[in-house]
Amino acid sequence: MTHSELPRTLTPTDRTRLRRFKENASFERADLEAILDAGFVCHLGVIVDGVPMVVPTVYGRDERYLYVHGSVASRSLTGAADDADETICVTVTHVDGLVLARSVFEHGVNYRCAMLYGVPRTLTDDAEKTEALRLITEHTAPGQWDYARRPSRKELAATTVLALSLEEASVKISAGPPDDGDSADAELGLWAGTLPLTTRWGAPTADPVLPASRTAPAHIVARAGTRQG
Amino acid sequence: MTHSELPRTLTPTDRTRLRRFKENASFERADLEAILDAGFVCHLGVIVDGVPMVVPTVYGRDERYLYVHGSVASRSLTGAADDADETICVTVTHVDGLVLARSVFEHGVNYRCAMLYGVPRTLTDDAEKTEALRLITEHTAPGQWDYARRPSRKELAATTVLALSLEEASVKISAGPPDDGDSADAELGLWAGTLPLTTRWGAPTADPVLPASRTAPAHIVARAGTRQG
Incomplete structure (x- = not known):
């Protein structure tokens, strides 16, 4: 399936349908892709011995999958056979700034966040694995795939690479000034606005x-x- | 217990003892505190319906606990009674730069990362809740607790605040140049170094x-x- 054949909107599931802050939800594939492309590390959530574990790691993507080194999820993968559900969550967050409102309660953060859910696939084909490593390298350190020494056969064998479908995604975007400018708190005469990061x-x-x-x-x-x- | 009475080193558990990259582990309380203090958002990992969910959120801390708004974990908390284990994971990550080695395989990231594990406590005492909100506000937006309107009784009641002990923590720090400068790859004559972020x-x-x-x-x-x- 080429990119142009992919649906331009994401299909919400029970997990990705926002239950709070609905105003921030986006189901545009373009928003998901922009957030993933702008990111540097993701936070990978796995369950290990019944406990959630959140690990930062670099990633890459193509039109269908996000790729991560399997080593960071190794504790989960090792114990995967014991787990009822091998679904993982990958979150990419950009913090764009602080929203300073008139009240502490209305303070917030401007951000762009993408969360992916799915059961990852461990790549076994050497060509597919090499291409995934190229995508991770070029996302993280553009130009280095052609500059640095590429993985040897031995290094490739020593690297576990996971592919996670981009299909089940939740995208949230929050931007703009505080929204208490027309509330009773506006009468307090305080400064309000945003501080970009x-x-x-x-x-x-x-x-x-x-x-x-x-x-x-x-x-x-x-x-x-x-x-x- | 005052701060000076707290042990200066963290006691490793099976979860926090690093199984890989041992050279990056720190069990110094000062490192944990410095990473938490330097952070802006954390990534909160909870299990919802058997699936890990990783959500970014602001936080605050004192000498014993990290505090987060409970709303972000509400889906977990709501379903907590169904879950065998209510342990959550909170990760704070600073990406300090990209490590550009001679080989793709040796590329990496310089980072500081703290992971906390524990069963969070929902604050019920109004005074304790207010103090936790002050800590979250002052960590996120220093000076705003005294400048903006503080939470009303109604707003306080509408806010769930969770406290997570700082006791079970894993701290990883990676810094410095690539370490393949004395490997066979050094003979390739390539540039190598770091790119700070x-x-x-x-x-x-x-x-x-x-x-x-x-x-x-x-x-x-x-x-x-x-x-x-």
């Missing part, structure tokens, strides 16, 4: 063991100063 | 309904340009 890449720092003559490649230098998120 | 607060944006004469208070203006994380 921005994440940027800095200048590359060379490994101290490198000779000073070894300068960073253009694709790394070009990222310095750009926004992440 | 920094998050900063921007200039405040006033709610458009405010008159232009209403300027932001000093504690908000002072935050602009400062680093978060």
Whole structure:
């Protein structure tokens, strides 16, 4: 299925249908993809011995799947046979700013958040695994797949890669000023507004063991100063 | 128990003892506290209908507990009686940069991450609840507890606040250059190093309904340009 054949809206399930803050829900595939593409790490939720475990990890994606290294979920995968449900949750969050209202109660956060649910598939085919590692690398460190040494056969065998369908997703977006500007609290005469939060890449720092003559490649230098998120 | 009476090291449990990347583990209480204090949102992991759910939310802390609004965990709390284990996981992650190695396999992320596990307690005492809301507010938006209107009795009643002990914690810290500088890959002659990632607060944006004469208070203006994380 090519991208153009994928439905442009996401089908809500009981899990992804928002029960609170319905005004923030989006079921546009484009919003999901934009949030995933703008992200750097996701937070992976797995159940280990009956307890939720939330682990940050890098990821990549194509049109159908999100890919993560299996090692971070290894404790879950190892014990998967014991678990009734192997469904995992992957959350990507961008914090765009703080919403400062007239009352403490109305304070909030502007954010973009995507949550995916599904039973991940462990990749076994070497070509599929290599392509997933390329997607993770190029999402995390664009340009490095062609610059750095690619995984050897041995490294590939040592790496577990999981694919999670993008099909079951919940997308929430909150933006804009506080909404108590027309409430009784507006009479308090307080300042209200937002304080933006921005994440940027800095200048590359060379490994101290490198000779000073070894300068960073253009694709790394070009990222310095750009926004992440 | 005052802070000085708390043990300075954290006692590892089966859950918090690192099974991989042992070199990154810290069991120093000071590291845990520094990571929590530097954070803005946490990712809360709960089990809902047997499935992990990872939700971003703001938080606050004192010397013994981390506090979150219960609403974000409401789906879990509502169904808590059905769940065998009500343990939750709270993860706070700072991404400090990308580690660019000579091989794709050795690429990584410099980060500071704290994971807390425990069965949260729902606060019922109004004074304790108010203090927890003060801590969440002052962690998220320093100065606003004294500036904005504080929660009314009705708002307090409408807010669920959870306290999670800081006792069972896993702290991981990864920093520094790639470690393949003395491997065979060093002979490839590639550049290697790190690309730092920094998050900063921007200039405040006033709610458009405010008159232009209403300027932001000093504690908000002072935050602009400062680093978060």
